[in-house]
Amino acid sequence: GEVSLPHLLKSADVMRHVMQFLESFMRFQSGVEPGAAIDYKGVVVIGTVYQDVHSIGKDLAKTLLENYGYRVIDLGVQVPLEKFIETARAEKADAIGMSALLVQTSNHMITVARMLTEEKFSIPILIGGAPVNLRHAGYVAMQG
Structure with missing residues (x-):
């Protein structure tokens, strides 16, 4: 089906508000006091690759990782x-x-994996998005 640009932008705005609510709710449910020190399981650096302005999937992944x-x-x-x-x-x-x-x-993900190999920096890479499938993940893995 077709979606008009104003509807797409509105749905993205609604999603941002929902994510803010969910983040607050999950923090409340976990019993974490605002400003309290948290003992984290680990640290993940996350972002949308260069030349891509889409953030909903990244924001969802961020919320899930923080919740865990x-x-x-x-x-x-x-x-x-x-x-x-x-x-x-x-x-x-x-x-x-x-x-x-x-x-x-999405090809920038392959480039980052190649850069990590060249710099001998071994770190797991998590990738996601509409164009990411097993084949693309394989290309990223081959570089790393």
């Missing part, structure tokens, strides 16, 4: 590829998560 006890460093959208690696090193991250909605931008 991970500290998530959200780099936002259109993240320069080097920024994933620099931040992961600086924050001593346990994983890097990358999101892409567009086929063209």
